[in-house]
Amino acid sequence: MVSTGYYRLWAPGRGIWAPCWYSAGMSEHGTGLSEAEVRKVARLSRLELSEVEIADSAGRLGSVLGYIDRLRELDVEGVEPMAHPFDDANRLDDDVPVAGLPTGALLAMAPESEGDFVKVPKVIDDGGGA
Numbered sequence: 001m002v003s004t005g006y007y008r009l010w011a012p013g014r015g016i017w018a019p020c021w022y023s024a025g026m027s028e029h030g031t032g033l034s035e036a037e038v039r040k041v042a043r044l045s046r047l048e049l050s051e052v053e054i055a056d057s058a059g060r061l062g063s064v065l066g067y068i069d070r071l072r073e074l075d076v077e078g079v080e081p082m083a084h085p086f087d088d089a090n091r092l093d094d095d096v097p098v099a100g101l102p103t104g105a106l107l108a109m110a111p112e113s114e115g116d117f118v119k120v121p122k123v124i125d126d127g128g129g130a
Helices: 035-044 051-072 103-109
Strands: 003-011 014-022
Touching: 035 051
Parallel strands: none
Antiparallel strands: 003 014
């Protein structure tokens, strides 16, 4: 059985309440994720999840997949594809050179620097990719 409820979705700097359909670990179509699958998704997403979060995420991700299955059942014959729900277009300003951010100001904002460079964590060749 699928219930309707609200999850608090995380967005940087704010929480968003969004309706979703869920049940205890399984979607309406039986799309459950194993904890091993959740661990793999977390690793690929570079997320550190606790055991409680892994168990909780299995149900939530299964619900998302179940909802996608429900959307696949919709008859969209004759519905024109769209990239965005609004008719807004990108604003294309002229390319006009402007003064850049001074190196000192950039380095002052960086959490770590080395010489005149911003130091960032290594993300390539660390074994964390697919």
